[in-house]
Amino acid sequence: MYHQKNNKNRANIILIIDDNPTDVLLMTEAFALCDGHNEIHTAEDGVYALEFIRKQNSFKQSTTPDVILLDLNMPRKNGLEVLMELKSDPKFSFIPIIVYTSSAALEDVKAAYKRHANAYIKKPGDFEGYIKIAKSISDFWLSAAIFYSDSSV
Numbered sequence: 001m002y003h004q005k006n007n008k009n010r011a012n013i014i015l016i017i018d019d020n021p022t023d024v025l026l027m028t029e030a031f032a033l034c035d036g037h038n039e040i041h042t043a044e045d046g047v048y049a050l051e052f053i054r055k056q057n058s059f060k061q062s063t064t065p066d067v068i069l070l071d072l073n074m075p076r077k078n079g080l081e082v083l084m085e086l087k088s089d090p091k092f093s094f095i096p097i098i099v100y101t102s103s104a105a106l107e108d109v110k111a112a113y114k115r116h117a118n119a120y121i122k123k124p125g126d127f128e129g130y131i132k133i134a135k136s137i138s139d140f141w142l143s144a145a146i147f148y149s150d151s152s153v
Contacts, residue, residue: 015068016028016043017042017070018044018070018100028042031134033131036138049070050077053068068086068097072112079099080112080115087115096118096141098120098121099112100133102122
């Protein structure tokens, strides 16, 4: 099934995977200022993120995210490991994953795209930058882009 994510009857499900509570708060607040109807979920590391996406343990009632924002540097399971697991699993490979990290190192960018990241964004230095990024994600990934979704997930 394919569709656009501009369905007014349903919130856009955004999963932010990041161990930095300040970055999570800033991004959450930035999305709140966007026009879209967004439901933000967070995971502080890759292990919790995979449990949320796979609906395991305490996340049995979770909703499959429409878009994932993924930090690279996290404890227990880093962003590249999460990216590789999700993009190699046919049940979840369709979910757009935006690597969202403080690194602009060429080796990190290459590693993310090699593992099929849909985009790579460097974290901004101020709140205006967060707003700009949230608006760009909302305008493209949650409004303009046509998505495939597997309703069996």
